[in-house]
Amino acid sequence: MDNKLLLSISPHVHKGESISRIIWLVFFSLLPVGVAGIFIFGPRALWLIVACIVTAIATEAIILLLRHKKVTIIDGSAALTGLLLAYNLPSSLPIWMACVGSFFAIAVVKQAFGGLGRNIFNPALAARAFLLIAWSKYMVNFTQPICTWAGFTRPFAYPDSVTCATPLALLKEGKAEGIYQMGINYLDLFLGNRPGCIGEVCIVLLLAGALFLLWRKIISWHIPLSFIFSLGLLTWFWGGSQIGKADVLLSLLSGGVVLGAFFMATDYVTSPLTRKGQLIFGFGCGLLTFIIRKWGGYPEGVSFAILMMNGAVPLLDRFCSPRIYGHLTRGRRHSV
């Protein structure tokens, strides 16, 4: 008999979307940024990206085999984790450290908690935090871009060296007051002509990828906008030497905020389910980022902020659980 009579539970209207399709769309929306990163920081960036993705996929496959589960590396979640981790690394990092980080992301942060959909923390960010604490000297070793949109600044024969501080580190250490003392302008920040992690520098392509995801309704505006808005507001108010004197645009463009807000904080598994929860989540990320940047030991706090808010997600989901149909809003709350 043909399957003409399909019996299934609601909902009956289906968009044809699947987990792996969404993950691969996010992956491809991030690829232009990687190409720009390789263009800016040279071939080393490519090797780091490849090493991270290969290690992540291999680790996932081996652990799933050991756990006697179906090997689902084709869904792309491990590849996306590897890609995101590589985007969060400086291009001068030794390849084997990137591999250790990628292994940690999949083995400890993801599979030890039960695999896809069960992890509490964003694997790529947790691996970045792990690497930052484990080999901090190598993780803050940022290099000058080799190549800018105006042409090569250094010949390709010397791919490493020329270490320098990121704009945020300069601000933190008080070596620069504003953008003009750093020798760059806002256009440089937009195009990615500054030292930083591989995937965080090219803001234009990050925004293009984010717009694509917003257009395809894969991410919603709630987390990124509340994150960026709250960080901008706090920086504008308290960030500078005087109230209302800080350079908001500089602080939003120089760091991992755009990458973090659009691609890491919006991870389905580790962000709240409801719109209200997402707004609180984004605001918390912005607040924590600002606190770490202003008073913390590190110049950049996006990854730690998102990780801390990841930990608060179960609480937010409970707090923001929607009203059950037919129940009164007033009086005792009904938790689902």
Add this chain to the structure above:
Amino acid sequence: MKGLLKEFSKGIFRENPIFVIALGLCPALAVSVSLENALGMGLAATFVLVCSNFIISGIRDIVPSQIRIPCFIVVIASFVTIVELLMAAFSPQLAKQLGIFVPLIVVNCIILGRAESFASKNRILPSILDGLGMGLGFTLALSFVAVIRELFGSGEILGFAVNKAYLPATIMILPPGALLTLGMLIGLTNLIKSRSRK
């Protein structure tokens, strides 16, 4: 005789204080930075555990049950003071490294737990063997965590460099490394236990 041996051996793996009962985690996390510290701490705790189990088992019939906890604490604290003074006299460097965690053996959950749940209800010989087994189990677990942390966190074993080219992962000798290692080892213990039950 077989029963006595069982009292001794249960602390090593089947009821390991750290990996299975999950008691005394605070000193386990704090002093497992290096194997030397772990052995010092483990042996100090073992000594206190054996002696306090011996005394508490001996006085179990004359201690009123309403004030048994203060009595246990007095007994334990006396032995901890002995250990502390001995360590300061004969191994000042180790005493300095372990610092506050030697006096804190007084409130170590393993020692009070064994006093409450075993020594105060059993005869002297089983109590001593129970203390010895639990103490050795604690020392072994601590050393296990410490070897992993020292190896990856400073590239050394007992202070000797294993591979000079290795760049130590600082996170392993910091608190997150302790939690990660301990969590992984407890998971491994559960895995072994569930496999052996099948």
